[in-house]
Amino acid sequence: MTASGSGARAFVHIGSIVPVRDGWLVATAKLRGGAFSPDPPKVVPDLARAIEGRPRFTMAGINVPIGDASAAADGRRQCDVEAVEKFGLDPVASRHTDTLAGPRDFLDERYREVVATIATRHQRSLCEFLPELSFMEANLAKPLSSPPSSEAGLEERALLLGRMPGIDRILSAELDGVGPDELQEVAAGLWTTRRVIARMGRRLPDTPEASTDGFRMEILR
Secondary structure, three states: OEOOOOOOEOOEEEEEEEEEOOEEEEEEEEEEOOEEEEOOOEEEOOHHHHHHOOOOOOEEEEOOOOOOHHHHHOOOOHHHHHHHHHHOOOHHHHHHOOEOOEOOOOHHHHHHHHHHHOOHHHHHOEEEEOHHHHHHHHOOOOOOOOOOOOHHHHHHHHHHHOOOOOOHHHHOOOOOOOOHHHHHHHHHHHHHHHHHHOOOOOEEEEEEEEOOOOOEEEEEO
């Protein structure tokens, strides 16, 4: 594929989406060959705008459970069960842990928006990720030593993310109501999405189950 007939390969746009107090934190990046160029993140007020804005994503990671909301709320999906059994990570607890920006008492509202907005067709360009699982994968499958909202935890995760060129455009952003740990979460989503595009991403479980309404229930890492 070429761009404007010039012979240059076109950019691929990837994204990462994380629920925050005032809506959805969105990070984007352009990929072309081995080049990776992230853009400054932004907060958008509604999920539809986050996943269907311009430019359209070739693939985006989102830090919310997709498929069977009631089972996800109780950690009963197979991907949730395996996250606990294989990696010692509880997706429900991990997502509900307070951030440096404050309590995540807005999550139930965001999850209702997920159910109302995301359709099975969106899974062609949208994948579920769990930040702490992404960080563990980046850390050679070893658990991190400090919680994400601690000073040591921020430093530990920043070192892992620092392997991506230009990632400081995301990590150094100053957005009202967004904590530095949430910026790291959305950056971790870009790391995972980049792996998915490169066909290096791994599924949890290996063979995803389907919800009664047709969603693949899986966490990409």
